[in-house]
Amino acid sequence: xxxxxxxxxxxxxxxxxxxxxxxxxxxxxxxxxxxxxxxxxxxxxxxxxxxxxxxxxxxxxxxxxxxxxxxxxxxxxxxxxxxxxxxxxxxxxxxxxxxxxxxxxxxxxxxxxxxxxxxxxxxxxxxxxxxxxxxxxxxxxxxxxxxxxxxxxxxxxxxxxxxxxxxxxxxxxxxxxxxxxxxxxxxxxxxxxxxxxxxxxxxxxxxxxxxxxxxxxxxxxxxxxxxxxxxxxxxxxxxxxxxxxxxxxxxxxxxxxxxxxxxxxxxxxxxxxxxxxxxxxxxxxxxxxxxxxxxxxxxxxxxxxxxxxxxxxxxxxxxxxxxxxxxxxxxxxxxxxxxxxxxxxxxxxxxxxxxxxxxxxxxxxxxxxxxxxxxxxxxxxxxxxxxxxxxxxxxxxxxxxxxxxxxxxxxxxxxxxxxxxxxxxxxxxxxxxxxxxxxxxxxxxxxxxxxxxxxxxxxxxxxxxxxxxxxxxxxxxxxxxxxxxxxxxxxxxxxxxxxxxxxxxxxxxxxxxxxxxxxxxxxxxxxxxxxxxxxxxxxxxxxxxxxxxxxxxxxxxxxxxxxxxxxxxxxxxxxxxxxxxxxxxxxxxxxxxxxxxxxxxxxxxxxxxxxxxxxxxxxxxxxxxxxxxxxxxxxxxxxxxxxxxxxxxxxxxxxxxxxxxxxxxxxxxxxxxxxx
Numbered sequence: 166x167x168x169x170x171x172x173x174x175x176x177x178x179x180x181x182x183x184x185x186x187x188x189x190x191x192x193x194x195x196x197x198x199x200x201x202x203x204x205x206x207x208x209x210x211x212x213x214x215x216x217x218x219x220x221x222x223x224x225x226x227x228x229x230x231x232x233x234x235x236x237x238x239x240x241x242x243x244x245x246x247x248x249x250x251x252x253x254x255x256x257x258x259x260x261x262x263x264x265x266x267x268x269x270x271x272x273x274x275x276x277x278x279x280x281x282x283x284x285x286x287x288x289x290x291x292x293x294x295x296x297x298x299x300x301x302x303x304x305x306x307x308x309x310x311x312x313x314x315x316x317x318x319x320x321x322x323x324x325x326x327x328x329x330x331x332x333x334x335x336x337x338x339x340x341x342x343x344x345x346x347x348x349x350x351x352x353x354x355x356x357x358x359x360x361x362x363x364x365x366x367x368x369x370x371x372x373x374x375x376x377x378x379x380x381x382x383x384x385x386x387x388x389x390x391x392x393x394x395x396x397x398x399x400x401x402x403x404x405x406x407x408x409x410x411x412x413x414x415x416x417x418x419x420x421x422x423x424x425x426x427x428x429x430x431x432x433x434x435x436x437x438x439x440x441x442x443x444x445x446x447x448x449x450x451x452x453x454x455x456x457x458x459x460x461x462x463x464x465x466x467x468x469x470x471x472x473x474x475x476x477x478x479x480x481x482x483x484x485x486x487x488x489x490x491x492x493x494x495x496x497x498x499x500x501x502x503x504x505x506x507x508x509x510x511x512x513x514x515x516x517x518x519x520x521x522x523x524x525x526x527x528x529x530x531x532x533x534x535x536x537x538x539x540x541x542x543x544x545x546x547x548x549x550x551x552x553x554x555x556x557x558x559x560x561x562x563x564x565x566x567x568x569x570x571x572x573x574x575x576x577x578x579x580x581x582x583x584x585x586x587x588x589x590x591x592x593x594x595x596x597x598x599x600x601x602x603x604x605x606x607x608x609x610x611x612x613x614x615x616x617x618x619x620x621x622x623x624x625x626x627x628x629x630x631x632x633x634x635x636x637x638x639x640x641x642x643x644x645x646x647x648x649x650x651x652x653x654x655x656x657x658x659x660x661x662x663x664x665x666x667x668x669x670x671x672x673x674x675x676x677x678x679x680x681x682x683x684x685x686x687x688x689x690x691x692x693x694x695x696x697x698x699x700x701x702x703x704x705x706x707x708x709x710x711x712x713x714x715x716x717x718x719x720x721x722x723x724x725x726x727x728x729x730x731x732x733x734x735x736x737x738x739x740x741x742x743x744x745x746x747x748x749x750x751x752x753x754x755x756x757x758x759x760x761x762x763x764x765x766x767x768x769x770x771x772x773x774x775x776x777x778x779x780x781x782x783x784x785x786x787x788x789x790x791x792x793x794x795x796x797x798x799x800x801x802x803x804x805x806x807x808x809x810x811x812x813x814x815x816x817x818x819x820x821x822x823x824x825x826x827x828x829x830x831x832x833x834x835x836x837x838x839x840x841x
Contacts, residue, residue, distance in 0.1 A: 167404030176396040188402040190214045220382040231372040246344030247361035260330035281335040417678040424466040431465040434684040441677045446708040451668040464657040489700035495610040495629035500603040506593045515620040519546045525600035543573040567592040623647045661687045668699040
């Protein structure tokens, strides 16, 4: 086990050839469970965590000026040069020089020193102050270690001499004028811890020390990606590579990553690391088992065709299911019910040859082109055709989309010979309301796969349960609508205590993480047992609506009915001339009515007829309606004449088709006082 040291010092002295190394976090400012985002990477260092260092890369260099304490960052590609500052501390032996400094002339220079005293070696005397350059270390025949040094004399003449490592003296490093680049300093362990001066800036003669910052690439427990963090973190670490060299780091996998594993990886055991907490998509028994720490048997994965189904709204509300194509129950088609002609149009586009029966009477509205329908009439929907509707305000006929249907009237037994006379073609506008039920001609039991070739939606009823299921949730439902078909990536899983009863995990709808374990499969031998797959999964209403949001399926609303042409009785018979007294009075009253109308827009109200010029100063007759409520005075009623129109109408013949009530002259309504 290595010594306790800071992360900065450990990485600074780390030999990259020894990677990978396993470190244990011992102490620091990054407390238990704390998460920090550094340079876009999320880092969590807790006391006791193990980190496997797999690579380091130089990020930048911090330069600190010793005299002032000012520090700044230099990029790795800095082009300036620095001069090495000789140390004032003496070396006592040649062996000390060799031990502390690299031997040999390399790209980073060599070590040059002088002796403060005169040296006598064999028969040769070396004067004090002569510069010696350390070249190499050799071993003599007698086993003595010698340092080969180069001596530079006058006229640049050089000579080599051997100095025993045990030679004692007072040796000092010589100041060199050579400049070193930042890359040369950082690539040499001898130079990276020395002091320098800047050559480029003459005014700056302060001592500089460099501290490299590395980006550490490591693997941690419970992290599926390689973690990257700087070496400048203030944490203490310990090298525990020898104690944990066989440790396997757990890699969490999302559901998508599980489904992307090769087929040879299955079947296998897995442990749930993070369960789908807060998920509100499933309402089934197996979903309650997906909790942290639980184990699952993963049998395989694949793409499955699913059908989204729903039940009619009942006492317990609507239920929603996703049904796999492997469902083995039998079902009969169920007649669909329609509440409007527009729903018939939608059904026709999905299943041509639609035949329905009328289940409620509909009165004829000739002005809007709606024919009368009676209970029991049979309709065969043929197609859609444009028909002429009511005229707009400019007198042009509006085009209305309508369904053309073949109607068969109910006949008595005596009139069977004239059955052809009871068949006619009618047009039903799409905006028409009605009540219809689909007419089916077969009572056959279908498999789900047989119905997939038909156009959806389909109304069905399950009449025979799926025998491969412990409990078929579709059996006993009064009705079920098969709405849409889609494909989904599924992971087939089961619980260890019931390995043969499987359920399908939808990959795109479960936010959870797993990890593969080396536990033994819960069955003897190498062959898996016969599997029973839960092909019906009950989902929630949230799943239903989130699915429709995902596919962005929006249906157009049913067409609006054409605007009704106002009848002649609502139009004024004697329009006033512009500029007349009655015209001005009517304009004032109209403005006051518009101010009282909260729910109407201007231009949609028929103008009121003008009052007679000799209108006496007395209250007008009561409004033409059965009851008067002062609570509704602010809402304009287009079907009631204004008081002035009522007054004008009172002067007409008494045999009018409207029988207005009369009241005493002393009673005045609040809104009538407003007009006068």
